[in-house]
Amino acid sequence: MGVPVIRVEGLSTRFGHVMVHRNISFDVDRGEILGIVGGSGSGKTTLLRQMLGLETPAEGRVTILGRCLAEIGAEERHALRMRSGVLFQQGALFSALSVYENVALPLRELRVVPEDVIRDLVMLKLALVGIAPEDASKLPAELSGGMTKRVGLARALGLEPDLLFLDEPTAGLDPDRSEAIMKLILALRQELSLTVVMVTHDLDSLLEVSDRVAVLADQQLVAIGPLAEVVWNDHPFIRSLFHGERGLRIVQALRVRPPVV
């Protein structure tokens, strides 16, 4: 394809005097699933917000679908936003709207799709993420944490995005559900050639779906590559992440051996 879907070049983020990122660069290719991992407070979510254009970089640039976020006008930015879907960490459902209306909102905003088509599309998305039709008229306050996540995912998929940003998609879900969500993301990637950027803590879901893994630590990108390679990186954070008890299970599942030096 040539042009990467997302290109981050020399990105630095600063909040007041606190440096969150220092000189981060990486590309995401079309149809790829990139997992971003890092300790708490390592700036994973902030990196995601940079890619969404919700934060302004102190230095460097973020280019989405060939357009630099800092240089485009309001109209182009809007067009870009229509092509990406976001699942926020807490779901960020509109608490005053029902589940159905939450998912229908971005479609209605288009103002051109007939209402009965919207209805079918919404119910389709809800069925995809495993929300029963009788739950569609509930309010977000009546949902469990896992259901909120799934409705958020349905809403993120609403505009048929090319680019899907997921912030902790499996946190707070039971193992069955999180596996189902991961399967769904894989299937969607297959059917719709989605590009997915996923921030996660969950090593199992990383193992299951990610093509490449980016590791954030010490304000920097310390490693990026397929999981099987990143696992053997010598950085202390990566060692503690993958060589703890849980990590070792993952390494065993990968059935990878350390590279012969």
Place this chain on the structure above:
Amino acid sequence: MTLPESTLAQPEPMGLDQAGERVVPQLLQQIGTDGVPELVLSGDWVLATLQAQFSTLEARLRSLAADPGLRWEVTQARTVDHAGALLLWRAWGGQRPALLNVAADQAALLAHVAEVPDYRPSLRGSSLQTGVATLGGGIVSALREVRDGTAMIGQLVFDLGHLVVHPSRIPWREISANIYRTGAKALGITALVGFLIGVVLSYLSGRQLKLYGADIFIVNILGMSIIRELGPMLAAILIAGRSGSSMTAQLGVMRVTQELDALSVMGISHTRRLVLPKVIALSLSLPLIVLWTSAMALVGGIVASEIQLGIGYALFVERLPQAVPIANLWLGLAKGAVFGSLIAVIACHCGLRVAPNTESLGAGTTTSVVASITAVIIVDAIFAIAFSNVGVWF
């Protein structure tokens, strides 16, 4: 491959959308290599390219689908998403056409679309039934409101008693923080409003008094009305809008973020830790704000009467104690204390009642401000009647 009698069904040229990457959906009707008539779909059948022409395209495809002998050739389409699959499925009348050629992942999409469940919004009763139910619900919830409010005031009295018995548990820090927030930070706005009201009042009454040559009575009018009525009312209304709303919003957000539940499970009483300090603080700070507002309003009045009527500052200040008995000042301060605790109790009650969603938070804040201003005016009227012969010259 030869394409006999190929006809372009859609005269639109091959086009790209704004982003320069999507290809507009295309239809091509032709006779296939095996002699079967076929309809070739190409381009991107996705929401971004379909949206505006969804209905027209659906109608076109529906008329084409009426011919069972037509083969649908979907494999040529560059991309198909759920919206595209839904469009085809609707055009086919909810079933696969007899002759259909799709790729594996397109078939998977169509399978998803085929299983779309119906949306059945929860049923509502007849209008009469809902009308009666709404009325009854309203009455019940109003009664419940009164009950809960009374319960909270009772609980506050218990908590106050508890603190009197255990003075070491008095939350000094919260009280002082609340006094600072509701009192010290409100000095600017109350001074401005008070001063301007004083000026306006002085100008209006000065003009009338001049007609009768009773200029000096401006001191009586301003002193009486400001110290006894306007100062306390102005301060209370400003503080209800400023501090009452923020108290409601704070408690409401604590409900939304489950902080109230966290306090409950730690065994910390909401009323003792959150409500009581606010009520104590506001009943202490509002009298001070009343004093401040009245003083600034008098200053405004003095300045205006000097300019308009030529009554000197010294004369005004000298006449004031004779014109206004000191009881009026105490009455004003007492009103301040009562209004303050009233505003805080109503604000906290509304805040604790907020349900965990944004709409309820907004409604709760509105209710809080409207209810506390109404309550302040009602209580002020009661004060006026009860103290009608206190601090007035006969």
